[in-house]
Amino acid sequence: MPTIRRLPDNLVNRIAAGEVVERPSSALKELVENAIDAGATRIAVKLVEGGLTSLEVTDDGCGMTPDEMALALERHATSKLPDEAIEQVSTLGFRGEALPSIASVARFTLESRPQGAEQGWKRVVDHGELVAEGPAALPPGTRVRVENLFAKIPARRKFLRTPRSEYAACLDVVKRLAMARPDVAITLDHGERRILGLRGGEGLANRVAQVVARELKDNGVAIDLERGTMRLTGIAGLPTYNRGIADHQYLFVNGRPVKDRLLTGAVRGAYADMLARDRHAVLALFLDMPPEEVDVNVHPAKTEVRFRDAQGVRGFIVSGLRQALATGDKRSAQTPDAGAMARWQAEPVQPEPSPVLRSIFEGRDWSAPQQRVSEPTTAWRAADGDAMAAPLGRAEEAAPVAAEAREYPLGIARGQVANTYIVAEAKDGLVLVDQHAAHERLVLERLKAAGAEEAVKRSQALLIPEVVEMEETSCDRLEEAADTLAQHGLVIERFGPSAMLVRSLPHAIARTDPEKLLRDIDDDLALNGEALLLGEKLDLVLATMACHGSVRAGRTLRVDEMNALLREMERTPRSGQCNHGRPTWVKLSMEDVEKLFGRH
Numbered sequence: 001m002p003t004i005r006r007l008p009d010n011l012v013n014r015i016a017a018g019e020v021v022e023r024p025s026s027a028l029k030e031l032v033e034n035a036i037d038a039g040a041t042r043i044a045v046k047l048v049e050g051g052l053t054s055l056e057v058t059d060d061g062c063g064m065t066p067d068e069m070a071l072a073l074e075r076h077a078t079s080k081l082p083d084e085a086i087e088q089v090s091t092l093g094f095r096g097e098a099l100p101s102i103a104s105v106a107r108f109t110l111e112s113r114p115q116g117a118e119q120g121w122k123r124v125v126d127h128g129e130l131v132a133e134g135p136a137a138l139p140p141g142t143r144v145r146v147e148n149l150f151a152k153i154p155a156r157r158k159f160l161r162t163p164r165s166e167y168a169a170c171l172d173v174v175k176r177l178a179m180a181r182p183d184v185a186i187t188l189d190h191g192e193r194r195i196l197g198l199r200g201g202e203g204l205a206n207r208v209a210q211v212v213a214r215e216l217k218d219n220g221v222a223i224d225l226e227r228g229t230m231r232l233t234g235i236a237g238l239p240t241y242n243r244g245i246a247d248h249q250y251l252f253v254n255g256r257p258v259k260d261r262l263l264t265g266a267v268r269g270a271y272a273d274m275l276a277r278d279r280h281a282v283l284a285l286f287l288d289m290p291p292e293e294v295d296v297n298v299h300p301a302k303t304e305v306r307f308r309d310a311q312g313v314r315g316f317i318v319s320g321l322r323q324a325l326a327t328g329d330k331r332s333a334q335t336p337d338a339g340a341m342a343r344w345q346a347e348p349v350q351p352e353p354s355p356v357l358r359s360i361f362e363g364r365d366w367s368a369p370q371q372r373v374s375e376p377t378t379a380w381r382a383a384d385g386d387a388m389a390a391p392l393g394r395a396e397e398a399a400p401v402a403a404e405a406r407e408y409p410l411g412i413a414r415g416q417v418a419n420t421y422i423v424a425e426a427k428d429g430l431v432l433v434d435q436h437a438a439h440e441r442l443v444l445e446r447l448k449a450a451g452a453e454e455a456v457k458r459s460q461a462l463l464i465p466e467v468v469e470m471e472e473t474s475c476d477r478l479e480e481a482a483d484t485l486a487q488h489g490l491v492i493e494r495f496g497p498s499a500m501l502v503r504s505l506p507h508a509i510a511r512t513d514p515e516k517l518l519r520d521i522d523d524d525l526a527l528n529g530e531a532l533l534l535g536e537k538l539d540l541v542l543a544t545m546a547c548h549g550s551v552r553a554g555r556t557l558r559v560d561e562m563n564a565l566l567r568e569m570e571r572t573p574r575s576g577q578c579n580h581g582r583p584t585w586v587k588l589s590m591e592d593v594e595k596l597f598g599r600h
Contacts (some may be wrong), residue, residue, distance in 0.1 A: 006402040010104060010128035012075065020101040023160055024051025024149055025169035027106070029099035031144050032177050035059035037091045038142065041200055042185045045174055050167030050190075052149065052160060060141040063114035066121040066133075073110070073125060075100045089291055092256055092302075102146055104128040105153055109145040111136040171195065175211045176257035179250055179284055183205035208235050208284045212248060215241065216282060223285070226321040230289045230313070232320045237282035238578060239325070240583040246280040253287050253294055259303050260570035261527065263287075266314045270321035273444070274574060275581040285317070326573050410585065411569055412554045413562030419554045422562045429589040435562075437578035438569055444574050444579055459489040459504035466502045467495055468515045474522040475500055481525060492518070 021027050028051060035043045038061025048055040064072060071077045078096035102108055103125040113120030113136070122136035150157040160166065167190060178186045178198055183198035198210060209217035212590055219241035225232045234252075251263045263285070271281045295306040307313045410433070411426030422433040470478075478485075481496050486492075489506030502514040509517075550558070557565075569575040569584070 009075070011124050015164045019258070021105055021149075023169060024055055024146075024166050025173045026100075027051070027102045027146050027149065028055055028057070028170050029173045029177070030093065030102065031055075031057040031146070032174065033092035034098065034144075035061055035142065035186065036177065036181055037093055038062050040141065040184060043187075044559075045170075045186070045188045047167060047170055047188070047190045050163035050165070051146075051170050052163055052166055053144060054147040055170070056143065056145045058141065058143040060139070063117070063120075063140055063142055065113040065114055065117075066123075069110055069112055069123050072343040073100050073103055073123065076112065089296055090254070094297075096518060096597060105156070106149040106151070107147040109147070110142070111138050111144075112142040113138055113140050173270070176250055176252075179208055179211050179228065180252050180255045180257060180286075204233065204286075205235060208250075209592065212250065212282065220283070221324050223320060223324045225316075226423065227316050227320075229293070230287065230316055232287055232317060234285040235283060236285070236321055236324055238576065239271060239281065239574075239581045240277040241282055242581055243282055244279065248282040249280065250284040251287075252285065252359065253296075253305050254289065254291065255286070256296060256305075258305050260305055262310055262314055263317065264309065267321065269314075270318045270325075271581075273579060274325070274577055279581050285321075287313070289313075318391060331558055357534075403499045408566065411565045413559055416557055416562065422565070424562070424566060426587065429587045430593060431585055431587050433585040434571075434583075435551050435555075435557065435565065436577050437582060438575065439567060440573050440578050440585040441575050441584060442565075442568055445574065458507040459491055460490075460510040460515075461504045462502065466514045468498050468502060468518050469499045470522065472498045474519075474526075477522055477525045478518060481521075485521070489520075490517075 020030065024047075028047075029046065032043060035057055037151065037234045038059060040059035040061035042060050044058045046054075046057075046058075049055045056356065057540070068079075076096040078094060099108075104127060106127065107120065108125045110125075111120055111122045114119070117140070120136040120138045122132070122134055123130065124132040150160065171225055174186065174188050174196065178184075178196070182202055182204050183200050186196060186198045187194065188196040196211075198207065202210070203446065205217060205222065216235060216237055220235040223232055223234050225234055246264070249264065249267060251258055251267075253263075254258070267283065267285070269280060275281065293308050295308075296302055298304040299307055407427065409426065411424035411431050413424045415423045416435075417423055417432075420435060422431075422435055424431040424433065474500060475494060478492060478500055482492055489504065491502075491504035493501050495501035500518060504516065505512065505514065505517075551565075576584060
């Protein structure tokens, strides 16, 4: 029988490194978090080949003495847990595994000098073995260099990706931590190129705009809400400012960047009836709550969290996001399309002369002297269809406009283009409104206000309840969510260890296949931790009803009808976007109009 033995420390560290250090970005995350925990006000990050060759983090934090440096390279040695109350963690790091794990799989150089010390100290560890130590010259703070990650572990090295991919992952890590601490100045160099240069004390809105996208500041709404002991801050992008993938959703819990299914599902639920299913919001959300209400000790990488009151947290985020978007809901993402603006500014193309005009100019020798002036020929007097085209617009007498008309946010209607777009004049620019998209949103909000949402959720009992056989784990998930599903009109109950009994379906989707519906909902529960799919299906029914009941493109509107539509948009929540996340109106400022004509 094999003998039980204690594993050597270097092997233990390598095993632990498999969970903590997956790639260069994992090591970089741990080092930057340590710098933040050390009270640094400036952090400099340098990468070579995406961190595959080397990565270096320098800070001006509290620094360490030589004895503390030696202790820091031992497993589970940390200064961030002064007592054993692990549920009261308030720092980014706390497990004491990062430095020894990194040092066991790379050449690791640690240099540090405490504040007030005359000189610093250096320790060099190569894949778990101490190879050098001695005095070092550096300003107060700490400098850590990681070189040749997994160089002596080819089985791990071959799973690393290209330098470009590893650089992208490192950049994402630095961006997330930079957003979490806008008071800290952070620089990032890749090779000889400066990638990020962020000054400290810029404020949350400016830091997020710099890191995510500069347009977010103008196309987002600020969030600052409290409920009990929870507080939600950040910036949420307007529904019309969206992306095709969810890589621009930055979520933080107590200043810690996390990737949590519950939070992601809450964001999706908040934008449910404002975005198409294949589009994703752009936002940065910061959730602050008492440390004992959230467990950050789920995984050594510390990117997953568990909440004591998961449903309370989800409800707070959904309602908070919707409340914030309701304050800026009449806005629409106003970044002009570069291609469209280029076409505005392009020189007009001169068409070929009409045959009639060409015969006039080509049929005479204009260089020959003329002795007399005669009456013009018939060619001159003819009404050429190309040269004198009939007017394409229509004119009608406008109703008297009130003196305060220019104070309306969406302005006063001046006409209609292509029987689809309303042209309005506002105090500060020119407004174009998509009449179908705008009215579609107005009708949807009316349906909700009139209780149509509850009517759609009404149950329709099946004459013969249908049994759906599923895996036991799937049945467990569905049984746990049964009460929530019943609120949407789907009544199910457990029917043995591996089957569910469907008794009623929502009235609006009564003809759907119960088995397919349950399997889709189960996939949704497994992915997001919440049954969002059924609510989205019912929202789609309402959206379809609104679409068919709204003003169609191509319909001619009177001026008073246009103005009535504009006034109702100004009063209706979320009127800045249609049910699919597209803008219902865009504005061209007077400054932009004047630029088109060269006045500026």
